Amino acid sequence: MQFIHMADTHLGYRQYGLSEREDDFLEVFDDIIEETVKERPDFVIHSGDLFEYSRPPTKALLNAQKGILRLKNEKIPIYATAGNHDIVMRKNALPPQILYKDFGLKLISPKNPYYHEGDVFIGGAPYASKYNSKDLIDRLEKIEKASQNHKKRILVLHQGIDLYLPYEYEIKIGDIPKTFNYCAFGHIHERIVDDFGEGKLAYPGSTEVWRSNELEGYRKNGKGFYLVDVGGDQPEIEKINLKLPREFIKENIKYSELQEEISKINNHIKTLDKKPILNLTVHGGNFSRSEVYEKLNKAFKDNCLSLRPKYLPDILENTPNLSDMPRDALDIKKMIRGSLEDFKNEEVSELATDLYKEMSEGDPARATDLAKNFYEGLYDN
Numbered sequence: 001m002q003f004i005h006m007a008d009t010h011l012g013y014r015q016y017g018l019s020e021r022e023d024d025f026l027e028v029f030d031d032i033i034e035e036t037v038k039e040r041p042d043f044v045i046h047s048g049d050l051f052e053y054s055r056p057p058t059k060a061l062l063n064a065q066k067g068i069l070r071l072k073n074e075k076i077p078i079y080a081t082a083g084n085h086d087i088v089m090r091k092n093a094l095p096p097q098i099l100y101k102d103f104g105l106k107l108i109s110p111k112n113p114y115y116h117e118g119d120v121f122i123g124g125a126p127y128a129s130k131y132n133s134k135d136l137i138d139r140l141e142k143i144e145k146a147s148q149n150h151k152k153r154i155l156v157l158h159q160g161i162d163l164y165l166p167y168e169y170e171i172k173i174g175d176i177p178k179t180f181n182y183c184a185f186g187h188i189h190e191r192i193v194d195d196f197g198e199g200k201l202a203y204p205g206s207t208e209v210w211r212s213n214e215l216e217g218y219r220k221n222g223k224g225f226y227l228v229d230v231g232g233d234q235p236e237i238e239k240i241n242l243k244l245p246r247e248f249i250k251e252n253i254k255y256s257e258l259q260e261e262i263s264k265i266n267n268h269i270k271t272l273d274k275k276p277i278l279n280l281t282v283h284g285g286n287f288s289r290s291e292v293y294e295k296l297n298k299a300f301k302d303n304c305l306s307l308r309p310k311y312l313p314d315i316l317e318n319t320p321n322l323s324d325m326p327r328d329a330l331d332i333k334k335m336i337r338g339s340l341e342d343f344k345n346e347e348v349s350e351l352a353t354d355l356y357k358e359m360s361e362g363d364p365a366r367a368t369d370l371a372k373n374f375y376e377g378l379y380d381n
């Protein structure tokens with residue numbers, strides 16, 4: 001009994017506002033579907049964040065439809081639950097996955113919390129925020145009960161766990177039932193496989209580089225999905241890596257070696273099929289940003305998709321180092337929560353911290369989406 005476990009495909013994400021990046025995410029999804037058809041698993045599990053937005057662009061919807069229809073034609077069932085990106089802060093809102101019901105997708109939702117695939121039990125819930133974790137824990141109890149008489153039991157969730165995300169979790173590891181053979185998680189974009197309870201707990205990670213801070217994990221552990229065999233006593237998990245369509249080049253360059261490094265990178269770019277994304281940090285020496293920018297732009301404007309330079313001249317190195325300060329001293333989220341205390345509305349303070357996160361280090365378009373969804377949710381209720 002084999003299945004494919006994937007998550008966090010984020011279809012419709014237009015990274016850096018580039019349509020090429022939107023296409024990269026779609027291409028990776030196509031590749032996963034191709035691989036799936038080759039592997040011929042008994043079924044597929046998608047643990048949430050199929051889409052980047054709760055109202056995805058048509059192109060992303062069509063791409064997902066094409067893939068899911070392909071699985072249907074190959075008689076490979078797919079089970080999916082909604083992640084925080086698929087359904088944003090709207091109680092009882094329907095995630096876009098529901099569109100594919102007639103194309104064979106089985107949505108794991110509060111209405112249909114579990115299914116049976118042969119003698120395998122597949123149960124779970126959509127993403128719940130930290131403030132709804134009590135509801136989630138109640139749900140988990142019921143799902144665990146329903147699973148009891150099945151030989152093999154799979155739990156599908158899209159949540160951050162305190163063990164892996166000590167600052168941004170929604171659920172504690174102790175609150176997850178321990179009697180499942182395989183806990184198929186989504187949400188954390190790194191790959192994680194751990195022993196847990198009677199079986200394994202796994203995050204397959206995102207399928208593309210969604211934020212540039214995922215690069216290190218990608219280089220170390222690859223990106224892709226898991227092929228899981230639950231036939232034996234313990235699940236066997238095979239990590240399947242994909243070749244991503246586009247390279248990210250991330251380099252730290254000493255100002256004194258700028259010319260040399262530019263020609264090295266240019267030589268490397270000549271070997272690539274697609275224009276890469278360049279994350280370059282120039283450091284050391286006293287240089288002007290505009291001078292360095294001119295040089296980089298001249299060297300790379302025609303052969304890279306996006307040039308994202310950072311500058312760290314020596315002069316900055318004398319200013320106090322923020323990372324030396326105690327973490328609490330600069331906990332902006334805590335400060336936002338503190339200043340919103342009078343509202344006594346945790347959803348408002350969650351909205352504020354999410355907006356802060358997206359607007360400072362994330363995606364302004366997503367911030368707009370969050371705000372829109374929040375207000376529409378208010379009017380709906």
Ligand SMILES: [Mn+2]
Pocket residue numbers: 008049083085187188189206
């Ligand atoms: Mn995600």
